[in-house]
Amino acid sequence: MFIDVLVERIEKVGTPLCVGLDPSLALMPSSFLDRFGITPDTADLAAGAEALFHYNLQVLDAVADRVVVVKPQSAYFELFGAHGMRALERSIAAARDRGLLVILDAKRGDIGSTSEAYARAYLAKSPPRELEVDALTLSPYLGDDSLSPFFAEAKRWGKGVFVCARTSNPGGAMLQDLQVDGRFVYEIVADLVHEQGRAAMGASGYSNFGIVVGATVEEQARRLRARMPGMYFLVPGLGAQGGALSTLAACFDDRRLGALISVSRAVMYPHLHGSAGTALVDAIRAALAGFSEQVRGAVRGVV
Amino acid sequence: MFIDVLVERIEKVGTPLCVGLDPSLALMPSSFLDRFGITPDTADLAAGAEALFHYNLQVLDAVADRVVVVKPQSAYFELFGAHGMRALERSIAAARDRGLLVILDAKRGDIGSTSEAYARAYLAKSPPRELEVDALTLSPYLGDDSLSPFFAEAKRWGKGVFVCARTSNPGGAMLQDLQVDGRFVYEIVADLVHEQGRAAMGASGYSNFGIVVGATVEEQARRLRARMPGMYFLVPGLGAQGGALSTLAACFDDRRLGALISVSRAVMYPHLHGSAGTALVDAIRAALAGFSEQVRGAVRGVV
Numbered sequence: 001m002f003i004d005v006l007v008e009r010i011e012k013v014g015t016p017l018c019v020g021l022d023p024s025l026a027l028m029p030s031s032f033l034d035r036f037g038i039t040p041d042t043a044d045l046a047a048g049a050e051a052l053f054h055y056n057l058q059v060l061d062a063v064a065d066r067v068v069v070v071k072p073q074s075a076y077f078e079l080f081g082a083h084g085m086r087a088l089e090r091s092i093a094a095a096r097d098r099g100l101l102v103i104l105d106a107k108r109g110d111i112g113s114t115s116e117a118y119a120r121a122y123l124a125k126s127p128p129r130e131l132e133v134d135a136l137t138l139s140p141y142l143g144d145d146s147l148s149p150f151f152a153e154a155k156r157w158g159k160g161v162f163v164c165a166r167t168s169n170p171g172g173a174m175l176q177d178l179q180v181d182g183r184f185v186y187e188i189v190a191d192l193v194h195e196q197g198r199a200a201m202g203a204s205g206y207s208n209f210g211i212v213v214g215a216t217v218e219e220q221a222r223r224l225r226a227r228m229p230g231m232y233f234l235v236p237g238l239g240a241q242g243g244a245l246s247t248l249a250a251c252f253d254d255r256r257l258g259a260l261i262s263v264s265r266a267v268m269y270p271h272l273h274g275s276a277g278t279a280l281v282d283a284i285r286a287a288l289a290g291f292s293e294q295v296r297g298a299v300r301g302v303v
Numbered sequence: 304m305f306i307d308v309l310v311e312r313i314e315k316v317g318t319p320l321c322v323g324l325d326p327s328l329a330l331m332p333s334s335f336l337d338r339f340g341i342t343p344d345t346a347d348l349a350a351g352a353e354a355l356f357h358y359n360l361q362v363l364d365a366v367a368d369r370v371v372v373v374k375p376q377s378a379y380f381e382l383f384g385a386h387g388m389r390a391l392e393r394s395i396a397a398a399r400d401r402g403l404l405v406i407l408d409a410k411r412g413d414i415g416s417t418s419e420a421y422a423r424a425y426l427a428k429s430p431p432r433e434l435e436v437d438a439l440t441l442s443p444y445l446g447d448d449s450l451s452p453f454f455a456e457a458k459r460w461g462k463g464v465f466v467c468a469r470t471s472n473p474g475g476a477m478l479q480d481l482q483v484d485g486r487f488v489y490e491i492v493a494d495l496v497h498e499q500g501r502a503a504m505g506a507s508g509y510s511n512f513g514i515v516v517g518a519t520v521e522e523q524a525r526r527l528r529a530r531m532p533g534m535y536f537l538v539p540g541l542g543a544q545g546g547a548l549s550t551l552a553a554c555f556d557d558r559r560l561g562a563l564i565s566v567s568r569a570v571m572y573p574h575l576h577g578s579a580g581t582a583l584v585d586a587i588r589a590a591l592a593g594f595s596e597q598v599r600g601a602v603r604g605v606v
Binding site: 022024041042043045073075076078079080081082083084085086088089107108109110111112113114115117118120121122126127128129130131139140141142143144145146147148164167168169170171172173174175176178179180185188189192 | 325327344345346348376378379381382383384385386387388389391392410411412413414415416417418420421423424425429430431432433434442443444445446447448449450451467470471472473474475476477478479481482483488491492495
């Protein structure tokens with residue numbers, strides 16, 4: 001099942017980093033776009049989608065033997081319509097060809113049979129679908145019965161889900177940090193996932209059902225870690241959003257596991273962070289190495 | 304702008320009904336699927352997507368001169384991957400060719416530049432995209448700054464958004480009905496949309512920014528209607544989910560406007576509700592006529 005493969009590979013490769021695939025034409029080097037004959041605001045969606053896919057290939061080639069999992073962000077593909085979704089399908093296949101696990105960051109959530117359709121689209125193994133991934137992110141505003149179809153489908157196929165509990169953005173506080181009868185909303189969500197996740201425990205001691213916790217919210221991360229043994233946290237917000245290493249450390253448990261640290265644009269676009277003159281793949285590897293070292297330091301500080 | 308066109312057409316056509324496009328192979332007549340040589344669990348995603356599109360065409364032909372707006376549900380298209388998204392693009396084009404407005408029900412929501420990418424994918428007029436629609440549904444769990452990019456893009460192009468406030472499912476209560484300092488969470492969300500929507504008011508007296516309110520939650524609908532003058536409600540839950548006419552009535556304001564009542568499968572699949580032997584288009588029209596009469600009755604009861 002997803003979580004056991006994830007944990008086994010993390011222990012083998014030695015880093016809990018996840019590389020986000022947020023392909024944005026506006027952030028790619030103009031020399032790269034030139035190869036496709038486009039500018040960032042191109043109306044040629046087929047060519048734009050082709051550029052997304054080929055940029056992802058470079059990132060995948062650079063990181064494949066250094067991390068165990070990548071996280072494509074659906075929005076950047078949807079921006080190119082059906083062409084973009086085809087680029088997403090091809091990117092998923094390319095990641096798998098390189099032995100990587102894939103978490104699709106789509107923050108889906110709806111009611112009844114609509115949630116069922118989303119769950120089948122991304123988590124079912126049969127009939128085979130090119131958008132099938134290993135795990136999917138979910139948004140919980142519509143409540144427990146909106147998540148049930150995802151839990152059921154994930155259980156059926158041994159897949160993972162990560163439900164947004166406390167996200168990394170400042171506005172995350174608006175609803176998620178509200179407190180009712182002594183529990184924060186992010187805890188209410190996490191409690192539900194934790195309880196449901198008992199039916200999806202792996203041999204690793206972790207559940208296939210996890211939560212999203214931002215690297216920017218240290219107090220919430222500490223509370224959640226203490227409350228949620230055996231639950232994996234998907235942790236975005238390092239890099240561009242300024243997440244602190246002490247918050248990362250708070251996300252790990254006493255096995256020095258339990259957290260998957262996601263870095264996206266700071267790794268994907270190293271030329272925006274002072275790597276001019278270096279080949280893209282080398283610059284991506286250097287950026288990734290820097291983050292790996294930081295995260296290893298944070299993990300070592302845990303116990 | 305979206306809301307003014309919507310209101311003008313609703314007054315002209317005389318019904319506030321919106322037909323949901325939830326194309327599901329499992330609910331289509333087997334004789335229809337036979338034309339595409341597939342069964343409901345086909346692994347041929349291209350043929351499946353073709354069936355979705357052609358079923359939608361029948362629904363659109365049946366309803367185009369009787370309602371003003373349709374609401375495709377993204378999940379059912381995503382289930383067929385890139386092929387499905389192409390079917391969605393073609394369905395949007397077919398709806399527009401028939402003079403219909405299109406609300407995409409996708410319940411998107413993410414942070415910062417990811418929300419920006421979603422907003423551009425569905426709401427921007429330039430560069431032209433085949434997924435461009437008139438309005439988009441949003442999910443607010445990630446808070447105010449997760450919605451801002453959608454508000455900004457909608458404002459820029461005169462488009463609409465409908466943010467989930469109180470949804471029609473029982474589980475909607477879990478987070479949405481929590482009360483903090485005298486305000487329910489669904490009110491906190493609605494207040495934000497209402498406030499932001501002041502900057503997107505149309506000549507009709509309504510804002511381009513509305514909320515989703517289920518036809519199954521009468522008390523919440525009454526509270527929201529009283530609190531939110533000048534705001535349009537997108538109201539699903541009539542038909543399959545058993546929404547009551549008194550709740551529908553509660554969603555309208557004293558102009559007998561302010562609510563868009565969405566019916567999906569009870570109109571799309573009349574053969575499941577006892578129309579055997581009738582041609583599909585005729586059966587769809589009959590089902591729609593029944594709902595129109597019910598809703599007109601509810602609206603007449605308002606003032």
